Amino acid sequence: MSGExxxxxxxxxxxxxxxxxxxxxxxxxxxxxxxxxxxxxxTATRVMGHRVxxxxxxxxxxxxxxxxxxxxxxxxxxxxxxxxxxxAVQARLPGDIAIRSAIDVPDDFHASRSATGKxxxxxxxxxxxxxxxxxxxxxxxxxxxxxxxxxxDAARRLVGTHDFxxxxxxxxxxxxxxxxxxxxxxxxxxxxxxxxxxxxxxxYNMVRNIVGTLVExxxxxxxxxxxxxxxxxxxDLILSRCDRADAGPTAPAExxxxxxxxxx
Amino acid sequence: MSGExxxxxxxxxxxxxxxxxxxxxxxxxxxxxxxxxxxxxxTATRVMGHRVxxxxxxxxxxxxxxxxxxxxxxxxxxxxxxxxxxxAVQARLPGDIAIRSAIDVPDDFHASRSATGKxxxxxxxxxxxxxxxxxxxxxxxxxxxxxxxxxxDAARRLVGTHDFxxxxxxxxxxxxxxxxxxxxxxxxxxxxxxxxxxxxxxxYNMVRNIVGTLVExxxxxxxxxxxxxxxxxxxDLILSRCDRADAGPTAPAExxxxxxxxxx
Numbered sequence: 001m002s003g004e005x006x007x008x009x010x011x012x013x014x015x016x017x018x019x020x021x022x023x024x025x026x027x028x029x030x031x032x033x034x035x036x037x038x039x040x041x042x043t044a045t046r047v048m049g050h051r052v053x054x055x056x057x058x059x060x061x062x063x064x065x066x067x068x069x070x071x072x073x074x075x076x077x078x079x080x081x082x083x084x085x086x087x088a089v090q091a092r093l094p095g096d097i098a099i100r101s102a103i104d105v106p107d108d109f110h111a112s113r114s115a116t117g118k119x120x121x122x123x124x125x126x127x128x129x130x131x132x133x134x135x136x137x138x139x140x141x142x143x144x145x146x147x148x149x150x151x152x153d154a155a156r157r158l159v160g161t162h163d164f165x166x167x168x169x170x171x172x173x174x175x176x177x178x179x180x181x182x183x184x185x186x187x188x189x190x191x192x193x194x195x196x197x198x199x200x201x202x203x204y205n206m207v208r209n210i211v212g213t214l215v216e217x218x219x220x221x222x223x224x225x226x227x228x229x230x231x232x233x234x235x236d237l238i239l240s241r242c243d244r245a246d247a248g249p250t251a252p253a254e255x256x257x258x259x260x261x262x263x264x
Numbered sequence: 265m266s267g268e269x270x271x272x273x274x275x276x277x278x279x280x281x282x283x284x285x286x287x288x289x290x291x292x293x294x295x296x297x298x299x300x301x302x303x304x305x306x307t308a309t310r311v312m313g314h315r316v317x318x319x320x321x322x323x324x325x326x327x328x329x330x331x332x333x334x335x336x337x338x339x340x341x342x343x344x345x346x347x348x349x350x351x352a353v354q355a356r357l358p359g360d361i362a363i364r365s366a367i368d369v370p371d372d373f374h375a376s377r378s379a380t381g382k383x384x385x386x387x388x389x390x391x392x393x394x395x396x397x398x399x400x401x402x403x404x405x406x407x408x409x410x411x412x413x414x415x416x417d418a419a420r421r422l423v424g425t426h427d428f429x430x431x432x433x434x435x436x437x438x439x440x441x442x443x444x445x446x447x448x449x450x451x452x453x454x455x456x457x458x459x460x461x462x463x464x465x466x467x468y469n470m471v472r473n474i475v476g477t478l479v480e481x482x483x484x485x486x487x488x489x490x491x492x493x494x495x496x497x498x499x500d501l502i503l504s505r506c507d508r509a510d511a512g513p514t515a516p517a518e519x520x521x522x523x524x525x526x527x528x
Contacts, residue, residue, distance in 0.1 A: 019396045065397065090394065095404070098394035130354065130362035132283045133329065133401055133521075140359070257397075 010078055013105040014054075014086075016040065016069040019096040021136035021254070026060045026069065036060075039097055040071070040089065047088045048077055057111040057261040058118060061205075063136065063253035067121075068100070068260040070111045109263075117182065117262040119198040120207045122255045124215070127191045138192065139211075139255030146193060146218035148186055153232035154217045155184040155195070157239070158210065165242040167210055168203035169250060177203055177242075184210070196259070205250050213238065213248035274342055277369040278318075278350075280304065280333040283360040285400035285518070290324040290333065300324075303361055304335070304353065311352045312341055321375040321525040322382060325469075327400065327517035331385075332364075332524040334375045373527075381446065381526040383462040384471045386519045388479070391455045402456065403475075403519030410457060410482035412450055417496035418481045419448040419459070421503070422474065429506040431474055432467035433514060441467055441506075448474070460523070469514050477502065477512035 016036070024033040028041065037054055044052040054071040086102040093099070108114075125131050125138035126146060158181050165177040181199045188194075195211050213234070220230030238246045280300070288297040292305065301318055308316040318335040350366040357363070372378075389395050389402035390410060422445050429441040445463045452458075459475050477498070484494030502510045 017394070017396045019399050067397075094399075095394065096396050096399040098396050100393065129364065130281070130359065132281045132360050132362050133331075135283050135358075135360040137397055 015100040017098040020065045025062045043092045064256045066258040070261040072111045117200045119260040121257045121259045122195040122211045124193040151214045151218040157235040158184045162239045166238040169205035208251045211251035216248035279364040281362045284329045289326045307356045328520045330522040334525040336375045381464045383524040385521045385523045386459040386475045388457040415478045415482040418499045421499035422448045426503045430502040433469035472515045475515035480512035
């Protein structure tokens with residue numbers, strides 16, 4: 001039943017975790033820089049005995065991590081037990097990439113097109129001391145002045161269906177920039193502040209721009225002029241004017257993790 | 265008052281933290297591989313305006329981390345405020361190295377020779393799933409069968425003054441291999457087991473060999489033959505026979521952190 005385009009009777013869904021610090025993002029690069037997709041494809045190709053092409057749910061940027069990236073691939077090989085494949089591939093991958101699960105899915109499942117949403121988590125480490133053990137895993141904010149309540153107020157204003165152009169690093173006028181944020185929550189974990197954002201989709205750099213804006217709002221009390229500019233209702237302005245210049249800077253890649261991809 | 269050997273009137277003690285994953289250990293290598301000493305010496309030399317030579321308290325191996333490494337250097341420069349030096353050097357170092365403090369100490373202070381002991385911490389991550397975010401920071405033990413109580417029993421037997429040759433990777437017969445362990449404690453931190461060892465000094469690979477032996481004892485119930493071999497009193501045998509072959513394997517470098525260097 002293997003089709004002429006290489007599709008076989010079996011479609012395999014992988015859930016993948018990685019520490020992105022050493023990689024030029026998820027997506028395979030033409031110049032063979034190390035990427036997560038390239039590492040897994042090359043390893044799975046050796047294990048499966050045929051060329052494996054992964055369809056990823058999302059292209060994480062250089063330095064961005066994942067706990068629940070999803071990718072699927074087609075294989076004509078029906079004989080191999082999937083958990084054996086999972087173990088064999090993982091054993092041959094470096095320690096900063098893990099295959100959490102491998103399951104059979106219907107032939108029309110596509111990791112990106114079938115996704116109904118994603119959840120990202122962003123880690124802000126708040127302390128004067130440089131967190132060397134967490135280097136590359138968190139955004140180090142060395143002051144103690146982030147107002148989590150103001151950030152929560154701002155985060156709540158993001159929830160809903162809005163035009164998020166003002167929070168995208170670049171936008172393509174041919175495509176809609178309307179997205180729905182289901183939740184945006186701030187939680188404290190010891191020295192860290194975590195921002196969790198779940199939505200039906202995200203524009204380019206949207207989560208990092210949301211975090212950069214929330215941080216500006218969190219430190220908004222530092223001067224009288226910025227107190228006026230960076231109140232939580234700044235979010236309403238950004239969502240109504242759709243001007244990137246109104247939002248805060250893009251938060252660093254290293255704090256960001258693709259936590260989960262959602263399917264129906 | 266600057267002496268002819270480059271010693272000046274000022275002796276500076278640094279407390280240094282680093283993530284050792286990217287480095288070939290603490291000590292400067294002849295072939296200019298990246299090491300922590302080389303990174304800090306080269307940076308401090310630029311900041312101070314004269315060649316800085318660091319005397320480190322201990323040579324951590326490739327991949328080993330530190331929270332409280334200590335080093336001292338002499339400088340004829342009495343004018344610069346030390347916390348300014350600390351900040352200037354740290355700002356020019358990569359994010360996986362931090363200078364926690366810089367203080368003046370008496371001229372005869374030497375980070376290694378003045379030390380009265382050290383504390384190491386070893387992190388064992390116990391869970392089937394590969395901990396990608398902690399890659400290079402912990403020893404991943406993928407089973408759930410470590411008996412912490414047996415390990416504690418064994419750890420207590422290490423405390424005291426003993427000939428530790430059986431737990432050294434290599435030993436030099438011209439030097440004493442007698443050391444004193446003040447404490448060896450096992451604690452659980454969520455998915456991790458931490459081993460903390462404080463002693464007046466350590467032979468080569470001694471902490472990693474202690475941990476490798478404790479792990480064998482912790483999993484000693486896995487078979488009847490090894491149940492007999494790897495009971496906690498195995499430690500007594502190792503300390504009395506002084507034969508490296510009696511001890512467990514050397515635990516991986518990545519789990520080890522030099523937590524603290526002690527001075528009177």
